[in-house]
Amino acid sequence: MKRIIILSTLALMAIVGKAQNLKLNELEYFERQGVNILVFSNSFNGGFNDEKNSGLEIIHHGVRTIQGGAVRLNNTPEQWDLVPTMTSRKVDKEKGTIEVNLRYNDYDFDSRLVVTAKGKAVEIAVWLDKPVPEKLAGDAGFNLEFLPSQYWLKTFTMDGRLNRFPRYATSQTITRPNSEKPRQFKGFKTYDDRGTDRFVDPLPIEVGHSIVMAPDAPERMIRISSDDAELKLYDGRMLAQNGWFVLRSVLPKGKTGKVMTWTVEPHAIPDWIREPNIGFSQVGYIPNQPKVAVIELDKKDQPKATASLIRIKNDGTSETAFTGNIQNWGAYFKYNYVKFDFSSVTQPGVYYIQYGDTKTNNFLIDTHVYDKITDATTDVWVPIHMDHMYVTEGYRTWHGEPFKEGYLQAPESDHFDLHRQGPTTDTKYKPYELIPGLNVGGFFDAGDFDIETGSNINVVQNFIRAWDLFKPLRDETFVSQQQRYVDLHRPDGVPDILQFIEHGTLNLVAQAEQIGHMAQTLSNSVLDNYHHLGDAASITDGLHYDPSLKPYEVSADGKRSGTPDDMWAFTTREPALDLRAATMFAAASRVLRGYNDNLAERALTQSKRLMKEATELINQRARNPQNQMDFNWLDGFEGRDMGANKPDKKRLKLIERTRKNRETLGDMATNLQLYGATQEKQYLDNFEKQIWDALELNVAMNMQTALDAVPYMDDSYRQKLRPYVEQYNTYIRNFDTQNPYGVPIGLGNWAGVNMVLNFGIAVNYAHLYFPDIVKKDEIYRVSNWLYGCHPYHNYSFVAVVGATRPKQVFYGNNRADFSAIPGNVAPGLLFRKPDHFENFDDWPFLWGQNEGTIAGNTQYIIFGSAFKNLQK
Ligand SMILES: [Ca+2]
Ligand SMILES: [Ca+2]
Ligand SMILES: [Ca+2]
Numbered sequence: 001m002k003r004i005i006i007l008s009t010l011a012l013m014a015i016v017g018k019a020q021n022l023k024l025n026e027l028e029y030f031e032r033q034g035v036n037i038l039v040f041s042n043s044f045n046g047g048f049n050d051e052k053n054s055g056l057e058i059i060h061h062g063v064r065t066i067q068g069g070a071v072r073l074n075n076t077p078e079q080w081d082l083v084p085t086m087t088s089r090k091v092d093k094e095k096g097t098i099e100v101n102l103r104y105n106d107y108d109f110d111s112r113l114v115v116t117a118k119g120k121a122v123e124i125a126v127w128l129d130k131p132v133p134e135k136l137a138g139d140a141g142f143n144l145e146f147l148p149s150q151y152w153l154k155t156f157t158m159d160g161r162l163n164r165f166p167r168y169a170t171s172q173t174i175t176r177p178n179s180e181k182p183r184q185f186k187g188f189k190t191y192d193d194r195g196t197d198r199f200v201d202p203l204p205i206e207v208g209h210s211i212v213m214a215p216d217a218p219e220r221m222i223r224i225s226s227d228d229a230e231l232k233l234y235d236g237r238m239l240a241q242n243g244w245f246v247l248r249s250v251l252p253k254g255k256t257g258k259v260m261t262w263t264v265e266p267h268a269i270p271d272w273i274r275e276p277n278i279g280f281s282q283v284g285y286i287p288n289q290p291k292v293a294v295i296e297l298d299k300k301d302q303p304k305a306t307a308s309l310i311r312i313k314n315d316g317t318s319e320t321a322f323t324g325n326i327q328n329w330g331a332y333f334k335y336n337y338v339k340f341d342f343s344s345v346t347q348p349g350v351y352y353i354q355y356g357d358t359k360t361n362n363f364l365i366d367t368h369v370y371d372k373i374t375d376a377t378t379d380v381w382v383p384i385h386m387d388h389m390y391v392t393e394g395y396r397t398w399h400g401e402p403f404k405e406g407y408l409q410a411p412e413s414d415h416f417d418l419h420r421q422g423p424t425t426d427t428k429y430k431p432y433e434l435i436p437g438l439n440v441g442g443f444f445d446a447g448d449f450d451i452e453t454g455s456n457i458n459v460v461q462n463f464i465r466a467w468d469l470f471k472p473l474r475d476e477t478f479v480s481q482q483q484r485y486v487d488l489h490r491p492d493g494v495p496d497i498l499q500f501i502e503h504g505t506l507n508l509v510a511q512a513e514q515i516g517h518m519a520q521t522l523s524n525s526v527l528d529n530y531h532h533l534g535d536a537a538s539i540t541d542g543l544h545y546d547p548s549l550k551p552y553e554v555s556a557d558g559k560r561s562g563t564p565d566d567m568w569a570f571t572t573r574e575p576a577l578d579l580r581a582a583t584m585f586a587a588a589s590r591v592l593r594g595y596n597d598n599l600a601e602r603a604l605t606q607s608k609r610l611m612k613e614a615t616e617l618i619n620q621r622a623r624n625p626q627n628q629m630d631f632n633w634l635d636g637f638e639g640r641d642m643g644a645n646k647p648d649k650k651r652l653k654l655i656e657r658t659r660k661n662r663e664t665l666g667d668m669a670t671n672l673q674l675y676g677a678t679q680e681k682q683y684l685d686n687f688e689k690q691i692w693d694a695l696e697l698n699v700a701m702n703m704q705t706a707l708d709a710v711p712y713m714d715d716s717y718r719q720k721l722r723p724y725v726e727q728y729n730t731y732i733r734n735f736d737t738q739n740p741y742g743v744p745i746g747l748g749n750w751a752g753v754n755m756v757l758n759f760g761i762a763v764n765y766a767h768l769y770f771p772d773i774v775k776k777d778e779i780y781r782v783s784n785w786l787y788g789c790h791p792y793h794n795y796s797f798v799a800v801v802g803a804t805r806p807k808q809v810f811y812g813n814n815r816a817d818f819s820a821i822p823g824n825v826a827p828g829l830l831f832r833k834p835d836h837f838e839n840f841d842d843w844p845f846l847w848g849q850n851e852g853t854i855a856g857n858t859q860y861i862i863f864g865s866a867f868k869n870l871q872k
Contacts, residue, residue, distance in 0.1 A: 051848070177199075202236075333836070383477050415523075422572040551564070
C-alpha cells in the first residue's frame with residue numbers, strides 16, 4: 001500500500017504546474033486536468049474477450065466514456081469477437097509516446113499503435129510491417145468506442161453536417177456470407193443465422209474526415225479528424241445491447257509503414273475541478289453508531305475547514321444540527337480523501353450533509369433504519385432466480401418454466417463462460433445423451449441462466465446458515481414444487497427460507513444421484529443463446545434435440561426438434577467440489593428433517609457417499625505427484641499469508657501437517673457441518689485437530705470457520721480462540737491505514753463485493769462472541785461501504801428497501817431495459833489500472849461492476865441478518 005501512496009504523490013507532482021497540454025505522467029498515461037488518455041494500461045483478457053474495459057481508453061472529466069481503441073476486425077465488435085493480444089508496450093517519456101504491438105494469432109496479423117501527445121491532442125498512428133492479411137482486408141481497422149449512455153441525444157457534426165446520437169439503435173444493416181465473418185471466440189458463433197448462412201453487418205451512420213461529438217456538452221465534447229483515412233461512425237447496439245458507438249477507419253490494402261493517422265482532442269473544461277463525492281450511508285444511521293462521511297476530492301481541490309449536518313424539520317424548514325472540522329486522510333490512488341465525523345448527532349430525524357457548495361440527498365437517523373435491508377433480496381431477487389419454475393409477481397410474469405427438455409451430457413468441449421468438459425464424461429452417459437431428472441430446483445447463477453454447482457452449493461449453505469442463526473419465519477412467497485409455480489408476495493404458510501433450501505437441494509441431490517457426483521455446471525450448449533436477455537423460458541425451445549431432424553424442424557408429435565439448443569451438463573469429476581457438496585448435504589438434511597423428510601434422507605445418503613468417495617479420490621490423486629490440482633486450497637495459506645512472504649521452515653512444516661491432516665481427517669469445515677447434522681463426536685474431534693494449525697497459518701482466512709464452531713464448543717475453546725481474535729481485531733483495524741473506507745478493497749476485474757461481505761460477516765460474529773475484543777463500532781464498516789460510503793459515487797450498491805438513493809441499473813437479466821431486480825447487490829467499484837475506480841449507474845452492461853450473483857446475494861442475506869440482529 002505504501003507503494004501506491006508514493007505513486008499518487010508523484011502523480012500529484014506531475015500535474016502541479018502547467019496543465020494546459022497533455023503530458024505523459026509517471027503512471028504512464030497522458031494527462032491534463034479533466035482528461036486522462038490511457039494506452040493499454042488495461043489489455044484485453046482472453047477469458048471473456050471484449051469486456052469494454054481495454055485498449056486505448058479516455059477518462060473524460062472523471063468518467064471513462066471512451067475505450068476499446070485498438071486494431072479490430074469488425075465494424076462493431078461484440079464481446080466474443082476476437083481481441084488482439086498486446087505483445088509489447090513501450091513508453092518513451094522524452095518523446096511523449098506510448099507504443100504497443102498488437103497481434104491476432106488466428107490470422108498471423110501484427111500491427112503497431114503509436115500514440116503521441118501533440119499539444120491538447122494525441123496523434124494515434126497505426127503502423128504495419130506487413131500488409132493486412134488478404135482474409136482481413138476491408139475488415140481490419142482502427143476502432144474507438146464511445147459510451148452510449150453518455151453520448152445518446154447529444155449532437156455531433158461530421159464534416160460540418162449536423163446530426164444527433166440516437167437514443168435507441170435504429171440505423172441500417174446488411175447481411176454478408178458467413179465465410180466473410182472473422183472467426184469468433186474459440187470458433188463459437190454469437191448469432192443464430194436461422195439457416196441463411198449469413199451474418200449481420202451494420203452500416204455506418206455517418207462517414208467523413210472530421211467529427212465533433214457533443215459540442216453541446218462540454219464534459220463530453222471531443223474532436224477527431226484524419227487526413228489519410230475515412231472516419232465511419234457506427235452504432236454497436238445494432239448487434240448487441242451492450243454495444244457502444246464505434247468510430248473506425250478501415251486499414252488500407254497492400255500498404256506498410258504508417259498506414260493511418262488520427263488526431264484526437266478531448267475538450268477540457270477550463271479550471272475544471274471534480275465535484276466532491278460525499279460518501280455516507282444512504283440507508284441512514286442508528287442514533288448511537290459512529291457516523292463518518294468520507295469525502296473524495298479532486299487532487300486540485302482545496303479541502304474546506306468544516307462541514308455541516310443540516311436537519312430537515314417536520315414543517316419543511318431546516319436548521320444546522322452540527323458543524324464539525326474536516327479531518328485529512330490523504331491520497332488514495334487518484335484522489336484525496338477527507339472525513340467528516342458527525343457521530344455526536346444522535347437525535348432521530350431527517351438530515352443532509354453540506355460541504356462547501358455540495359449538499360447530499362437526505363437520510364435518516366433513527367433506531368429502525370436497518371430493519372428492512374434484506375427484504376427485497378429475500379422476497380424479490382431470490383425467488384425470481386428460481387430455475388425450473390414459473391415465477392410471477394402481481395400482474396407481471398418474470399419468467400416461464402425454463403429448460404423443460406432437460407440437460408444433455410456435454411461432449412468434450414473447451415467452452416465459453418470458463419466451462420470445460422474433459423475427454424471423458426466420468427459418467428455412464430454418452431455425449432449428447434439425455435441425463436434424466438436434472439431439470440428440477442436450483443438457482444440461476446447471476447445475470448445469466450446457468451446453474452453453477454459451486455455457487456448453488458454456497459446458496460444452500462448461506463440459507464442454512466441464516467436459518468440456523470436467525471430462524472427467519474418470514475413468509476412472503478408461494479412456492480409449489482408440484483405446480484412448478486412461484487408467486488411473489490403471496491404467503492403459503494411455509495417459511496420462504498426453508499423453501500429456498502429445498503429448491504437448491506433438489507437440484508444438487510438430483511446431480512449427485514443421476515450423475516454419481518457433482519456436475520461442474522448445467523449450462524448453455526450454444527453461445528447464441530448464452531447471452532439471452534428476456535424470459536428464461538424462451539432460451540431453449542422446450543423440445544428434445546433430435547439430430548435426425550433438420551435445424552428448426554419439429555417432429556410430427558411435436559416433442560422433438562432439430563434445433564441444437566438443449567442445455568448441457570458438464571460432468572468432469574472434481575472431488576473438491578464433491579467434498580463441498582457433502583458438507584452442504586449434511587447440513588441440508590438436518591434442516592429439511594421434519595419439513596421434507598424424503599429429501600433430507602436423500603441428502604444425507606449423498607453426503608456420506610460423496611465424503612467417502614471424494615476423500616479417497618483426493619488421496620489417490622495426491623499420491624500421484626503429477627496431479628496436485630486438488631491441493632489448490634493450500635495456495636490460500638501461502639499466497640494470502642498476513643506475515644512473511646516466503647514460508648519459513650516452521651511454516652512449511654505446518655503446511656505439510658495441515659495437508660496430511662486434511663487427507664486423513666477430511667475438510668475441517670465439512671467436519672463441522674457433519675457434526676451439526678449428526679452430533680457424532682468424531683467429526684468435532686476431526687475439526688478441532690485442524691483448526692489451530694489453520695489459524696496459525698492464516699487468521700483472516702480461517703476466523704469465520706473458527707467462529708462457526710463456537711456454539712458447539714465449551715468455554716476452553718473460546719479461551720484458546722481469544723488470542724487469534726485479538727490478532728483478527730488488529731487485521732480489521734489495519735484497513736483504516738490501507739484506504740479511507742476501512743474495508744478490504746479488491747483490485748481485480750470482478751469488483752469484489754464477496755470479499756467485503758465475507759469480511760463483514762466475520763466481523764459481525766467476532767463481535768458477537770468476543771464483544772470485549774472486537775468492538776461494536778467495527779461492524780458498521782461494511783454497511784457504510786455497501787450503502788454509499790465508497791469511491792466514485794455515493795449510491796447504495798444494494799437495490800434495497802430503505803436506501804434514499806440506491807443504484808438504478810444492474811447487470812441482471814433485465815439489463816437490456818436499463819433496470820434492476822430489487823435486492824440485487826452490485827460487485828461495486830471496478831478498478832481500472834493504474835488509478836481509476838468506477839461504477840456506472842447509467843450503463844448496466846459491465847458485469848465486473850454491476851452483476852449480482854446468487855452466491856453473493858445470499859451471502860448478503862447472512863451479512864444483513866447478522867447485522868440487523870446485532871442492532872437488537
Ligand atoms: Ca454463469
Ligand atoms: Ca412461503
Ligand atoms: Ca431443445
